[in-house]
Amino acid sequence: MDQAYMGMEDVSGSNVKLRRLVETSEDNSIDDEVSQTVQCETTGLGLPGSEFVKKSYCRAAVILLGLLCLFLLIGLIIVFFLFSQGKSPGEMDTVLLHRLYNNVTCERNQLLTSYNNLKTEKDQLLTSYNNLTTEREQLLTSYNNLKTEKDQLLTSYNNLTTEREQLLTSYNNLKTEKDQLLTSYNNLTTEREQLLTSYNNLKTEKDQLLTSYNNLTTEREQLLTSYNNLKTEKDQLLTSYNNLTTEREQLLTSYNNRKTEKDQLLTSYNNLTTEREQLLTSYNNLKTEKNQLLTSYNNLTTEREQLLTSYNNLKTEKDQLLTSYNNLTTEREQLLTSYNNLKTEKDQLLTSYNNLTTEREQLLTSYNNLKTEKDQLLTSYNNLKTEREQLLTSYNNLKTEKNQLLTSYNNKVKERDQLQTRFEDMTKNRDNLQRKLQDCRENWVAFSNSLYLVSSVRKSWEESRQDCLQKGADLMIIKSREQQNFANQFKKSLWIGLTDSETDGTWKWVDGTRMTTSYWKSGEPNGGRIENCGEIRFYNSENSWNDAPCSIEKFWICEKRVSP
Structure with missing residues (x-):
């Protein structure tokens, strides 16, 4: 520092001195930071997790550098203050040198104290690091044992991915709404993979804990x-x-x-x-x-x-x-x-x-x-x-x-x-689209918020209902004039989901609700306890319902509810 001030006597020379002092201090700070970085890298010894220790020391070095800049800024302010008070250049240099020397000395003492504190913390961190390293090795051993199970899960995931690709191939034939859904689905797929990775990690830890708990429980039970x-x-x-x-x-x-x-x-x-x-x-x-x-x-x-x-x-x-x-x-x-x-x-x-x-x-x-x-x-x-x-x-x-x-x-x-909730919603939408696609392939007819399928063979009323239930549907329920006219347009004698087999004369739909709106043919129902099942028979008129014995084999119409 003394050499930096030799031969400078005027005010401009004082400014040069201050600038060189700042540059010298910055160079020293940079050298200190480099030495701290080398020390951080040396302390880590190349072990896994040393990055954390290195970042802590580098962060401390940056903080110390900031404090040094702050002290230098205070010194500059003092220089300009003395200059404004009319001090001569020589007096100002002397006062400046004393104050800067005192500030630098005080700062050095504080830095030494901080250095000793950081060294103590470093030792504590190294001790904690060694303990964590031991625990990590144990966890890695458990992880290697469960890696096989993860591979099996990945195999299942690849199979699901193959099925997804097949579904995507089918989706490519759909309209603009389907393309938008696929775009959102692809975005969610990446998020789902990330979620699945986190989920698998959590599941691995849970399985380890459950295994230990089950072993202890088994010993206790014995x-x-x-x-x-x-x-x-x-x-x-x-x-x-x-x-x-x-x-x-x-x-x-x-x-x-x-x-x-x-x-x-x-x-x-x-x-x-x-x-x-x-x-x-x-x-x-x-x-x-x-x-x-x-x-x-x-x-x-x-x-x-x-x-x-x-x-x-x-x-x-x-x-x-x-x-x-x-x-x-x-x-x-x-x-x-x-x-x-x-x-x-x-x-x-x-x-x-x-x-x-x-x-x-x-x-x-x-x-x-x-x-x-x-x-x-x-x-x-x-x-x-x-x-x-x-x-x-x-x-x-x-x-x-x-x-x-x-x-x-x-x-x-x-x-x-x-994200999982959003993914499940998209999965439900995908499943609905898949069901719609499957229903379209099976000749289901869409009307209002439901899909309808007319059979190509004849069966009894109970057998007809079982066939609908196997398809995820049930016999048709008619509660409006529009549904009645829709059913008549098939021009067939069809079983519908109407019966009074529980209580004679009390007609109920297959969902358990009582019949409130009816389209019986004039004079119907008239079968008493012999004819307990409803059918569409006189389809050329709006009132086309008839009661018939449930054992007679007829065509039938299934109804499947679809979310709007």
Whole structure:
């Protein structure tokens, strides 16, 4: 800069200095911009996506160049201001140099700060770029896997394109309206291809996400199925266990009842045994007394007679006691028999109880084994659930990133939908023209907003209607004088879409509406429940309708509605 100002002392020289300063600054700025561009190209390393980093630095360089020009413009304004204040050229050069130097120094510091900030942002952008590169490689791998499917779609698209060309060949034979439609259609075809490309890209991403979701759903369903099967088996085992427990409780109840009865019988038996012991004690006492009496009898004869009398009395009592004893003995035998029976039943119950206990132990062993297996399965299920949660977390992160990327694409998708709507409208118009062309080839006759076709063979009313339905039409409905006169001009006996087969005397058209305007021949309809279908018979007069049996074979007329 100092060399740029050497040898310049007058005002014009000052202007030259300013101009050279501007040129020198511009050259420096250009050199800085070139160096920034080289740095951008070097930083990109030729990797895909480096264009974004390069554009960011180039944009920053342009901004810095604009700031430098702004400072130079301010310096020029200051120079002209000082010149207008009457400063001498030398003073003006000195002041100008100081101010310009200060401005340039300040600007250099700001540029260094901005450079450091940009360098930091560059490092952050490079880190983000590397992460995005890794994700892009993964997406490219998925894209290559789906490329085959895209080729199949392209094959289908080429087939459709071939059909479109065939349709266009047919359209070339139509009138001026058709040519205008083809021109619009060709314009829309290009837009449709662009829309299809975007649609295929979206469909590819959706299919990838759906595949991941379906895999996780399948694993979850399999685990739920295994869990439900184990739960069902557990419930069945619990049901069997509860049934066995109920039966055991019932057996225990019966056993306790029998045991109670046995205890009551033992109590009664013990009471009788006690009484018998008391009677035996009394008997022994009496026997002792009897011996004493016999001894007294041998000593005293008088007393013997008394003792004999007493003895006879005692003998009578003894016989009574023996009879009672025999009865008690019989009852004891009966009690022993009942006791033995109860003991046998108790042994049987104990055997059954032991068998049930053995079965219960076996069931408990099986139950514990199943419980162990269930716990192992639950552990595996929890591990899989944890892995699924991790996969879902990764999936949600990817979904969030995808949604962020799709946000910028939504505006274009809206435009695509609008174009798609226009394309669908044009497709409908094309289909209508195609149907009209096909109908013209099948000898359909156009009248008002409908096409009509008269058959060349005879069929019943129901068969005639089925034939019309197969052609996308139905039997003719006549609701105006113009339609009636149009139908009469074919000069044939024709089935029309009129019947009273649901309710005799209530005539309805095939679209379900009731007949309001009629053109019956005088005296018609007169067939009652036998003639339930309407026909055009007396076509030489306006009132040409007649009712006839539906099974009769006649010609018929079909009607197809066409949008106006």
